[in-house]
Amino acid sequence: MTDHNKVAEFNEYREKMNKRILQDDNKILHRIFNLDTKAFMGGALDVRTKELLGLVASLVLRCDDCVKYHLESCNKAGLNGKEVAEALSIATLVGGTIVIPHLRRAYEYWDALQEG
Amino acid sequence: MTDHNKVAEFNEYREKMNKRILQDDNKILHRIFNLDTKAFMGGALDVRTKELLGLVASLVLRCDDCVKYHLESCNKAGLNGKEVAEALSIATLVGGTIVIPHLRRAYEYWDALQEG
Amino acid sequence: MTDHNKVAEFNEYREKMNKRILQDDNKILHRIFNLDTKAFMGGALDVRTKELLGLVASLVLRCDDCVKYHLESCNKAGLNGKEVAEALSIATLVGGTIVIPHLRRAYEYWDALQEG
Amino acid sequence: MTDHNKVAEFNEYREKMNKRILQDDNKILHRIFNLDTKAFMGGALDVRTKELLGLVASLVLRCDDCVKYHLESCNKAGLNGKEVAEALSIATLVGGTIVIPHLRRAYEYWDALQEG
Amino acid sequence: MTDHNKVAEFNEYREKMNKRILQDDNKILHRIFNLDTKAFMGGALDVRTKELLGLVASLVLRCDDCVKYHLESCNKAGLNGKEVAEALSIATLVGGTIVIPHLRRAYEYWDALQEG
Amino acid sequence: MTDHNKVAEFNEYREKMNKRILQDDNKILHRIFNLDTKAFMGGALDVRTKELLGLVASLVLRCDDCVKYHLESCNKAGLNGKEVAEALSIATLVGGTIVIPHLRRAYEYWDALQEG
Numbered sequence: 039m040t041d042h043n044k045v046a047e048f049n050e051y052r053e054k055m056n057k058r059i060l061q062d063d064n065k066i067l068h069r070i071f072n073l074d075t076k077a078f079m080g081g082a083l084d085v086r087t088k089e090l091l092g093l094v095a096s097l098v099l100r101c102d103d104c105v106k107y108h109l110e111s112c113n114k115a116g117l118n119g120k121e122v123a124e125a126l127s128i129a130t131l132v133g134g135t136i137v138i139p140h141l142r143r144a145y146e147y148w149d150a151l152q153e154g
Numbered sequence: 155m156t157d158h159n160k161v162a163e164f165n166e167y168r169e170k171m172n173k174r175i176l177q178d179d180n181k182i183l184h185r186i187f188n189l190d191t192k193a194f195m196g197g198a199l200d201v202r203t204k205e206l207l208g209l210v211a212s213l214v215l216r217c218d219d220c221v222k223y224h225l226e227s228c229n230k231a232g233l234n235g236k237e238v239a240e241a242l243s244i245a246t247l248v249g250g251t252i253v254i255p256h257l258r259r260a261y262e263y264w265d266a267l268q269e270g
Numbered sequence: 271m272t273d274h275n276k277v278a279e280f281n282e283y284r285e286k287m288n289k290r291i292l293q294d295d296n297k298i299l300h301r302i303f304n305l306d307t308k309a310f311m312g313g314a315l316d317v318r319t320k321e322l323l324g325l326v327a328s329l330v331l332r333c334d335d336c337v338k339y340h341l342e343s344c345n346k347a348g349l350n351g352k353e354v355a356e357a358l359s360i361a362t363l364v365g366g367t368i369v370i371p372h373l374r375r376a377y378e379y380w381d382a383l384q385e386g
Numbered sequence: 387m388t389d390h391n392k393v394a395e396f397n398e399y400r401e402k403m404n405k406r407i408l409q410d411d412n413k414i415l416h417r418i419f420n421l422d423t424k425a426f427m428g429g430a431l432d433v434r435t436k437e438l439l440g441l442v443a444s445l446v447l448r449c450d451d452c453v454k455y456h457l458e459s460c461n462k463a464g465l466n467g468k469e470v471a472e473a474l475s476i477a478t479l480v481g482g483t484i485v486i487p488h489l490r491r492a493y494e495y496w497d498a499l500q501e502g
Numbered sequence: 503m504t505d506h507n508k509v510a511e512f513n514e515y516r517e518k519m520n521k522r523i524l525q526d527d528n529k530i531l532h533r534i535f536n537l538d539t540k541a542f543m544g545g546a547l548d549v550r551t552k553e554l555l556g557l558v559a560s561l562v563l564r565c566d567d568c569v570k571y572h573l574e575s576c577n578k579a580g581l582n583g584k585e586v587a588e589a590l591s592i593a594t595l596v597g598g599t600i601v602i603p604h605l606r607r608a609y610e611y612w613d614a615l616q617e618g
Numbered sequence: 619m620t621d622h623n624k625v626a627e628f629n630e631y632r633e634k635m636n637k638r639i640l641q642d643d644n645k646i647l648h649r650i651f652n653l654d655t656k657a658f659m660g661g662a663l664d665v666r667t668k669e670l671l672g673l674v675a676s677l678v679l680r681c682d683d684c685v686k687y688h689l690e691s692c693n694k695a696g697l698n699g700k701e702v703a704e705a706l707s708i709a710t711l712v713g714g715t716i717v718i719p720h721l722r723r724a725y726e727y728w729d730a731l732q733e734g
Binding site: 421426429431435436439444446447466468471475476477479480 | 653654657658661662663667668670671672674675676678679684698700701703704705707708709711712713
Binding site: 124130131135143145 | 639654
């Protein structure tokens with residue numbers, strides 16, 4: 039699979055299933071999805087900082103899909119590889135070596151984003 | 155892969171490996187597997203409630219295979235989509251947005267079960 | 271400390287700090303608190319079932335305060351000791367023996383609620 | 387509180403509440419408690435190794451009470467401070483710096499056990 | 503206990519036990535403690551951003567002591583209440599309502615730091 | 619995929635991505651990787667015991683890749699199937715039935731190692 043395809047495939051599945059979930063009229067889920075968008079908008083903290091916070095939270099909680107999503111947003115927000123690597127290193131230190139397999143996949147996806 | 159195959163593939167791997175584990179004469183594992191069956195039988199709480207408890211525990215702990223297993227049992231116990239969605243929404247609220255990727259896969263598997 | 275005081279002390283601190291948090295005008299936190307109330311109201315599933323779901327989610331995630339809160343709501347919703355014990359036993363099986371110290375405190379608080 | 391009292395207080399509460407839990411006739415909980423005793427008996431692995439496994443599992447899952455319990459069993463099994471420290475260091479590396487507050491309390495309890 | 507005492511008591515215990523741990527000549531633990539200091543120094547990301555990352559990692563992993571430590575560093579780094587609240591709100595959204603009891607204690611400690 | 623290939627594929631990806639991560643000059647990550655090697659060398663505890671500790675930590679934290687890595691090291695260190703099964707059973711008891719899907723994959727990988 040090419041790097042472009044890895045990124046595209048992730049996003050297509052994500053969008054398809056988000057749409058499916060929101061077809062249901064479950065209000066709690068609708069509002070949680072809504073909050074998820076609002077929480078990462080600029081406020082007292084700017085978008086770049088918030089995306090790094092989302093990235094670190096995702097990595098210490100070891101959620102590959104969440105890491106991918108925030109790596110993509112970090113990339114769009116203009117953060118560079120050194121900045122992202124420092125955030126990832128803090129998450130690996132706090133979360134421990136158990137985080138390393140997720141770190142490998144994070145680097146792989148970051149590289150795919152650069153070439154995508 | 156068709157919806158039927160998704161469900162069948164999951165169950166075949168699960169059964170094959172459970173058999174493999176129980177070939178070993180490790181008594182602790184044998185008894186844990188045994189308890190797992192007993193704990194979800196009807197008692198003071200009925201099977202439907204217990205399966206929802208298993209589903210929510212599985213989703214907040216973010217175990218895709220456990221979610222699939224309890225979705226299948228919920229389906230067999232006659233719970234409908236609205237009931238399951240409310241249980242999933244409580245798990246997503248308590249467990250946070252980190253749960254959402256598992257929620258996507260839960261909805262996908264639930265849909266496969268309906269059509270399977 | 272008497273049983274009544276244990277329950278009262280927990281609730282007073284909880285209310286005082288919730289008030290403090292909501293004094294801030296952070297919209298994300300306001301809405302999360304709001305959702306937390308809505309998610310446990312009766313719908314396709316009744317209040318009793320939802321409170322048991324909240325209890326099991328809290329115990330497998332090993333949060334003493336959340337367990338206490340849902341034990342109190344289970345008690346108010348009219349669930350009896352056998353029903354609560356079955357829910358706690360499922361959580362202990364799914365979450366493992368690491369849950370047992372929280373189970374001890376859960377039983378202690380449940381007893382305080384009965385006598386309080 | 388003297389070191390002796392710290393150890394005694396922990397054990398008294400633990401025993402009192404274990405007794406309370408087992409007063410209930412919930413079979414799942416009875417069997418889990420039973421398995422917990424059996425799993426740490428000598429077999430293919432000796433008691434010392436098993437207690438170290440229990441200690442490391444408890445520390446990476448960040449359960450203070452479980453850590454205390456296994457420290458006490460390690461002490462009784464004749465493990466020395468260097469051996470215990472190596473097990474704790476592996477748990478801290480794998481589990482990350484988030485484990486450090488539990489490591490502080492582990493050292494404090496280990497010291498209390500030596501003097502108790 | 504006055505607010506000043508809450509902060510002082512936390513720091514005294516922390517320092518006393520860190521000293522105790524480092525008395526041991528366990529090299530792994532020495533190096534982890536060392537890394538913990540280095541990782542939060544300014545680099546591609548500044549100290550303020552890194553402390554917010556540490557705070558969010560600590561809150562989603564639900565470690566009260568780690569949250570306190572990073573709140574104190576955030577305060578020293580000149581972050582204000584609105585900035586800290588936004589970071590805490592992201593952690594609560596990602597980590598779920600299970601985080602709320604830790605959020606209460608975080609607000610209490612932040613207030614103690616302001617008055618201390 | 620043959621058993622040999624399963625093992626080879628895992629190791630190739632692991633090595634490729636470790637190399638990629640260490641290409642970056644992030645000192646924190648370099649040192650964490652370095653510590654990861656040092657912590658499992660023989661000391662007060664021998665290599666066999668340490669690998670079992672790593673295995674149990676990995677399984678209770680439910681990291682498939684970490685489990686595979688330590689199973690491979692356990693195999694190289696000469697631990698037999700009974701010893702490994704006892705360690706896995708302790709992890710399953712402490713970590714709960716949520717661990718079982720990871721246990722299935724652990725057994726599958728262990729079998730692949732035996733035939734590889």
